[in-house]
Amino acid sequence: MMMITKIIVSLLFVGQALAQVVIDDRTFSVPNFPCMKCHSEIKTSTPTFPLPKPHEDLKFKHMEDVKNCKLCHDQNDRDKLRLINEKKISFNDSHLLCIQCHGEKGPDFRSGAHGKQVGSWEGVKHRYTCVECHNPHAPKFPQWKADPPPIHPNRKTGAKH
Numbered sequence: 001m002m003m004i005t006k007i008i009v010s011l012l013f014v015g016q017a018l019a020q021v022v023i024d025d026r027t028f029s030v031p032n033f034p035c036m037k038c039h040s041e042i043k044t045s046t047p048t049f050p051l052p053k054p055h056e057d058l059k060f061k062h063m064e065d066v067k068n069c070k071l072c073h074d075q076n077d078r079d080k081l082r083l084i085n086e087k088k089i090s091f092n093d094s095h096l097l098c099i100q101c102h103g104e105k106g107p108d109f110r111s112g113a114h115g116k117q118v119g120s121w122e123g124v125k126h127r128y129t130c131v132e133c134h135n136p137h138a139p140k141f142p143q144w145k146a147d148p149p150p151i152h153p154n155r156k157t158g159a160k161h
Contacts, residue, residue: 021117021125026132027091035078061138072097072136098130105130 027033032054047069051058060067074080080088081097089096099106108114112127119125130136 020123021112021119021127023092023095023127023129025092026094026129030091033079033091035073039078059138061140062136092129094131094136095129098136102130 032038047067049060049067050056063071070082072081074082074088077088079091081091081094082088083097084100095109099109105114109127109130112125115130116128116133117125118128130139134141
C-alpha cells in the first residue's frame with residue numbers, strides 16, 4: 001500500500017485555496033527498503049569503507065571527511081533518518097534533513113522555486129524532494145560545458161560580447 005506524505009500549501013485567491021502540494025511516498029524507490037529487514041540483525045557502529053553488500057557500490061562524496069552514516073541515518077532504526085536534534089523522520093521527509101545544512105534552499109523549496117513541481121495551478125501539485133534530483137551520498141551535479149552562443153543568420157561565427 002502506497003502512503004503519501006503531504007505538505008499542504010494553500011495558495012489563496014479571494015479567500016479560496018487553489019492548490020494542494022503533495023510529496024509522494026518515496027520509500028518504494030529506496031533500494032532494499034525497509035532497511036531493518038537486514039539491519040535488525042546486523043549491528044554496525046562505525047562504517048568501514050568500502051561498504052559491504054548490498055551497499056558496495058555506494059560512492060560517498062558528500063562531507064567526505066565525515067564518512068559517518070549515522071550523521072543522517074538513525075543508528076537504531078535504519079528505516080528512519082535522523083535530524084541534528086536526534087528527531088527521527090521518514091525518508092519521505094528527507095528535505096528536512098537536507099535544509100539543516102543547506103538552509104538557503106529551504107524557502108525556495110517550500111515556495112516551489114527550487115526543485116521540481118508538477119501539476120496545474122488548480123488541484124494537486126506534486127513536489128519532488130532533494131533526493132529525486134540529487135544523490136544524497138554524492139549530491140553535486142557534474143560540471144556541464146555551456147552551449148556555444150547562437151549564430152546570427154547574417155554572420156558566420158557566434159556573437160561576441
